[in-house]
Amino acid sequence: xxxxxxxxxxxxxxxRLIRFFTESKLRSAALDPSYLQLWEALERxxxxxxxxxxxxxxxxxxxxxxxxxxxxxSLATAFELLHTALLVHDDVIDxxxxxxxxxxxxxxxRKHALRKGMNSAxxxxxxxxxxxxxxxxxxxxxxxxxRSLHVSDSVHRALHAVLDQAIFASVGGELLDxxxxxxxxxxxxxxxxSTARYKTAVYxxxxxxxxxxxxxxxxxxxxxxxERFGHxxxxxxxxxxxxxxxxxxxxLTGKSTISDLREGKRTILLCHAATKPxxxxxxxxxxxxxxxxxxxxxxRAVLIKxxxxxxxxxxxxxxxxxACELLDVDGIPSLLREQLSxxxxxxxxxxxxxxxxx
Amino acid sequence: xxxxxxxxxxxxxxxRLIRFFTESKLRSAALDPSYLQLWEALERxxxxxxxxxxxxxxxxxxxxxxxxxxxxxSLATAFELLHTALLVHDDVIDxxxxxxxxxxxxxxxRKHALRKGMNSAxxxxxxxxxxxxxxxxxxxxxxxxxRSLHVSDSVHRALHAVLDQAIFASVGGELLDxxxxxxxxxxxxxxxxSTARYKTAVYxxxxxxxxxxxxxxxxxxxxxxxERFGHxxxxxxxxxxxxxxxxxxxxLTGKSTISDLREGKRTILLCHAATKPxxxxxxxxxxxxxxxxxxxxxxRAVLIKxxxxxxxxxxxxxxxxxACELLDVDGIPSLLREQLSxxxxxxxxxxxxxxxxx
Numbered sequence: 001x002x003x004x005x006x007x008x009x010x011x012x013x014x015x016r017l018i019r020f021f022t023e024s025k026l027r028s029a030a031l032d033p034s035y036l037q038l039w040e041a042l043e044r045x046x047x048x049x050x051x052x053x054x055x056x057x058x059x060x061x062x063x064x065x066x067x068x069x070x071x072x073x074s075l076a077t078a079f080e081l082l083h084t085a086l087l088v089h090d091d092v093i094d095x096x097x098x099x100x101x102x103x104x105x106x107x108x109x110r111k112h113a114l115r116k117g118m119n120s121a122x123x124x125x126x127x128x129x130x131x132x133x134x135x136x137x138x139x140x141x142x143x144x145x146x147r148s149l150h151v152s153d154s155v156h157r158a159l160h161a162v163l164d165q166a167i168f169a170s171v172g173g174e175l176l177d178x179x180x181x182x183x184x185x186x187x188x189x190x191x192x193x194s195t196a197r198y199k200t201a202v203y204x205x206x207x208x209x210x211x212x213x214x215x216x217x218x219x220x221x222x223x224x225x226x227e228r229f230g231h232x233x234x235x236x237x238x239x240x241x242x243x244x245x246x247x248x249x250x251x252l253t254g255k256s257t258i259s260d261l262r263e264g265k266r267t268i269l270l271c272h273a274a275t276k277p278x279x280x281x282x283x284x285x286x287x288x289x290x291x292x293x294x295x296x297x298x299x300r301a302v303l304i305k306x307x308x309x310x311x312x313x314x315x316x317x318x319x320x321x322x323a324c325e326l327l328d329v330d331g332i333p334s335l336l337r338e339q340l341s342x343x344x345x346x347x348x349x350x351x352x353x354x355x356x357x358x
Numbered sequence: 359x360x361x362x363x364x365x366x367x368x369x370x371x372x373x374r375l376i377r378f379f380t381e382s383k384l385r386s387a388a389l390d391p392s393y394l395q396l397w398e399a400l401e402r403x404x405x406x407x408x409x410x411x412x413x414x415x416x417x418x419x420x421x422x423x424x425x426x427x428x429x430x431x432s433l434a435t436a437f438e439l440l441h442t443a444l445l446v447h448d449d450v451i452d453x454x455x456x457x458x459x460x461x462x463x464x465x466x467x468r469k470h471a472l473r474k475g476m477n478s479a480x481x482x483x484x485x486x487x488x489x490x491x492x493x494x495x496x497x498x499x500x501x502x503x504x505r506s507l508h509v510s511d512s513v514h515r516a517l518h519a520v521l522d523q524a525i526f527a528s529v530g531g532e533l534l535d536x537x538x539x540x541x542x543x544x545x546x547x548x549x550x551x552s553t554a555r556y557k558t559a560v561y562x563x564x565x566x567x568x569x570x571x572x573x574x575x576x577x578x579x580x581x582x583x584x585e586r587f588g589h590x591x592x593x594x595x596x597x598x599x600x601x602x603x604x605x606x607x608x609x610l611t612g613k614s615t616i617s618d619l620r621e622g623k624r625t626i627l628l629c630h631a632a633t634k635p636x637x638x639x640x641x642x643x644x645x646x647x648x649x650x651x652x653x654x655x656x657x658r659a660v661l662i663k664x665x666x667x668x669x670x671x672x673x674x675x676x677x678x679x680x681a682c683e684l685l686d687v688d689g690i691p692s693l694l695r696e697q698l699s700x701x702x703x704x705x706x707x708x709x710x711x712x713x714x715x716x
Contacts, residue, residue, distance in 0.1 A: 031530045031556060032549075034537050089494065093487040113540055129451040129536055132490055133529045136447065136497065140525045143501050147518045153511045160505045167498045171491045172389045178487055179392050182471055191390075198389060 009062070012073035013054045017046060017080065020141060041105050042134045046084045048100050053079040053208045059343070060212035060226060063336025071149055075215055078145035078163065079208050085138035086170050086203065092131045093178065095124075106131035139167070151215070158214045166207035173199025180266045186274040187266055193235055195266075196242075201234020218331060225329040232323035233344050239316040240348050242267035246300060247309065253350075261299055262291040268315065269308045276306035320348045367420070370431035371412045375404060375438065378499060399463050400492045404442045406458050411437040411566045417701070418570035418584060421694025429507055433573055436503035436521065437566050443496035444528050444561065450489045451536065453482075464489035497525070509573070516572045524565035531557025538624040544632040545624055551593055553624075554600075559592020576689060583687040590681035591702045597674040598706055600625035604658060605667065611708075619657055620649040626673065627666045634664035678706045 021043040028035035054076030061072045088105055091097075097107030110127030118126065146159055176195040180187055187195075209226040218226075244253050245260040246269060260267065264287020273279050282302045285295045303309050323344055327337045379401040386393035412434030419430045446463055449455075455465030468485030476484070504517055534553040538545055545553075567584040576584075602611050603618040604627060618625065622645020631637050640660045643653045661667050681702055685695045 027526060028530065031527070032534055032552075035530045035533055038533055089490055092490060095483070116540060118540065125453070126536060126540055128486075130533065132447055132450060132493075133533055133536075135490075135494075136525065136529055139494065139497060140522060143518070144522055147515060147522075153514070156511070156514075157505060160501070164498060164502055164505075167494065168385060169389070171494055172386065172393045175393055175396055175488065175491055176390055178484060178491075182474060182476065182484055194390070 009058045009069055009073060009076075010051055010055060012069060013051060013058070013076050013080065016073045016077040016145070020077065020081070020145065021046075024137070024141070038105075038130065038134060039137070041108050041130075042084070042088070042137060044102070044108075045088060045099060045104055045134075046080070046138075049080070049083070051080060053083055053204055056205065056208040056343075057212045059339055060209050060336065061216050063333060063339060064213060064216035064218050064222070065333075066212070066216035071151075072212075072215065074145050074148055075159070075211055076208075078142045079166075079203070079211070081138050081145060082142040082163065082166060082203060085135045085142060086174075088131055088135035088138060090174065092128050092135070093174065095128075097127070104131065105134045149215075155214060159211055162207050162211045162214065166203040169198040169202035170200075173197070173202075177266075186271055189268060189271050192266055192268055192271050196238035197231065197235055200238055201231060205230030205234040205237070221329055222331040225326050225332060228326045229323045229340060232319040232326065233340075233347075236316045236319035236323060236344065237347050239268050239312050239319070240350055242269060243309065243312050243316070244350060246296075246303065258291065258293065258296050261286060261296050262289065263287065268312045269303050272308040272311045273303055273306050276308075278302045278306040316348055320344050367416045367427055367431060368409055368413060370427060371409060371416070371434050371438065374431045374435040374503070378435065378439070378503065379404070382495070382499070396463075396488060396492060397495070399466050399488075400442070400446070400495060402460070402466075403446060403457060403462055403492075404438070404496075407438070407441070409438060411441055411562060414563065414566040414701075415570045417697055418567050418694065419574050421691060421697060422571060422574035422576050422580070423691075424570070424574035429509075430570075430573065432503055432506055433517070433569055434566075436500045437524075437561070437569070439496050439500040439503060440521065440524060440561060443493045443500060444532075446489050446493035446496060448532065450486050450493070451532065453486075455485070462489065463492045507573075513572060517569055520565050520569045520572065524561040527556040527560035528558075531555070531560075535624075544629055547626060547629050550624055550626050550629050554596035555589065555593055558596055559589060563588030563592040563595070579687055580689040583684050583690060586684045587681045587698060590677040590684065591698075591705075594674045594677035594681060594702065595705050597626055597670050597677070598708055600627060601667065601670050601674070602708060604654075604661065616649065616651065616654050619644060619654050620647060621645065626670045627661050630666040630669045631661055631664050634666075636660045636664040674706055678702050 021039065025036055025039045025043075028039045054073075057076035057079055058072055061075075066072060087099065091099060091104050092106060097103060097110060099107075103111060106124075106127035108127075109130040110123045113123035113126040114120070142163060143160075146156070146163055149156065149159070151159070173195050176191070177199060180195070206227050207230075209230045210223055213223040213226050242260070242265075244257075245255060245265070245267070246257055248255060248257055250257055264270070270286060274283075279302070282295075282299045285291060285299055288295075324337075324341045327340060379397065383394055383397045383401075386397045412431075415434035415437055416430055419433075424430060445457065449457060449462050449464060455461060455468060457465075461469060464482075464485035466485075467488040468481045471481035471484040472478070500521060501518075504514070504521055507514065507517070509517070531553050534549070535557060538553070564585050565588075567588045568581055571581040571584050600618070600623075602615075603613060603623070603625070604615055606613060606615055608615055622628075628644060632641075637660070640653075640657045643649060643657055646653075682695075682699045685698060
């Protein structure tokens with residue numbers, strides 16, 4: 001795959017997704033027309049994603065000298081379907097009805113039920129129930145894509161273990177997230193970081209990189225180095241995301257800078273601030289459903305004044321630096337090192353580019 | 359495994375389940391103590407089941423001459439975990455909080471949240487969210503058990519396809535069930551039967567039997583015959599279940615004979631009755647939340663008078679007979695034929711033994 005245009009490879013992922021959904025739609029249509037509709041809804045949700053996990057798989061696989069482009073695309077697509085499954089179930093847990101500007105599975109089925117004359121609570125439950133099923137289908141799809149690979153038994157076992165660990169960690173992270181939301185006390189910074197790692201970093205960075213290393217036949221040392229890079233990169237990325245969720249420029253990030261504060265989301269920023277005396281000034285505002293734009297401004301001022309923004313920014317940089325140092329291993333070609341470092345640098349420096357002057 | 363005591367084999371399934379949960383609890387405890395609690399809750403839910411799917415796997419595998427008892431137990435356990443996953447997610451969809459007399463995952467976490475001072479709606483949502491995650495874990499567990507088998511690549515692919523098809527069909531059946539509940543019109547008898555097949559029969563009968571055949575190295579003819587037996591047996595079983603859900607003796611079945619009627623569950627009984635003039639007498643009672651014991655008596659009388667009970671009983675017998683005839687294939691030893699027929703006969707004749715005189 002070296003020398004092959006990476007855009008061609010991501011195109012192979014799109015094709016593999018189309019093939020997976022086409023086959024599934026044919027199977028479902030044979031069962032019942034309404035099942036076909038569910039598959040169409042799931043396919044719509046999977047459209048328009050950034051494909052960042054498949055891209056990472058392909059970058060690492062090609063960078064390690066792998067050249068089975070079509071098979072690599074199938075492996076990469078397994079991670080995209082895992083992402084879809086986790087997104088769809090996460091939306092049920094967060095009671096979100098919209099994803100990327102359109103109704104998600106729950107939102108679409110809720111609308112449909114409302115149109116049939118059901119009340120809002122019943123329609124919401126139908127939407128959530130169907131989304132639960134859709135997530136199960138996407139999860140089974142990830143296993144199916146992995147099983148479609150033409151690899152040796154031992155490689156399949158190793159890839160399966162990576163997928164299994166990604167699901168295990170993501171579910172654990174999601175559970176901790178739910179526990180935080182049910183708890184009034186602020187978790188420790190360590191707990192916030194490990195939750196972010198489990199919920200997102202493992203399946204977004206560590207697992208795709210490990211899978212690419214296994215599929216490329218890399219040494220155990222390389223696989224481990226990439227896993228550790230993924231670990232620190234994932235944490236750096238999550239912290240950056242949290243900073244942008246409060247200080248970002250919505251016109252650049254596409255994300256509200258109020259909803260995290262309104263929800264009282266347990267981020268590194270709030271966790272750090274909660275240990276400072278200034279926190280008392282805004283404690284009651286954070287997590288209040290009636291939070292206004294000027295309340296948010298007040299909280300931001302406190303987060304800057306008590307050093308929480310700087311603390312989080314530094315911490316993200318530290319993890320990014322640690323991540324890049326871990327790539328300094330025989331067997332990881334310098335081109336791949338540069339690509340991964342550049343990817344991470346770009347992700348981290350979003351803070352500078354995408355924050356409004358504060 | 360021929361000659362091996364079948365009780366010993368089901369004991370191997372219990373041991374395999376204990377091993378799976380022990381390993382998972384160790385993994386989860388390393389992540390966070392609260393994750394361990396979730397695994398403990400999932401293990402509690404899996405306790406005390408009838409293990410009917412593992413039993414079917416073991417019966418068919420031993421009957422076809424298979425003798426790798428420990429491995430067969432792992433395969434059988436995969437189907438038990440699939441069952442757990444589907445149960446836990448089904449409970450979320452049905453908003454059930456109790457399973458086998460104890461709080462299920464959703465019920466236990468709801469209680470816990472209420473004790474923390476949350477209101478009922480929020481606590482219910484937390485319970486449902488955690489149960490969603492628990493079901494995902496059990497689903498991943500089924501794949502993990504299957505992957506733990508020491509089988510050739512092609513056997514693993516074939517078993518994986520059976521598991522995949524079981525999930526695909528169950529989710530489709532569950533979706534149709536949700537659609538029925540959202541619809542005021544009565545579905546056709548064919549649609550009721552195929553929904554029952556997809557939702558329950560495939561993963562309860564067809565898939566375990568097919569998996570056993572594949573694992574035992576049986577011919578394609580045998581695999582197909584067992585699949586078809588499972589198809590008809592599953593439908594016969596489901597119809598029997600529906601009859602017992604209305605006419606059974608709760609002290610023998612352990613099931614209420616009112617909740618199906620109160621819920622207005624789309625069964626073959628109601629579907630048949632809805633085409634008869636007597637239906638108008640009870641149409642408004644079926645599915646009413648305030649349904650009384652005497653209302654239920656009135657509905658039962660109508661179901662008997664318009665021949666719905668007889669129709670359903672006959673249909674179950676027809677499918678049972680068709681199922682047993684399909685076993686008449688070279689390669690299915692007569693002992694296995696007898697065992698499977700006896701199993702089915704016992705399931706079907708529950709109607710006679712477990713109905714109150716009506």
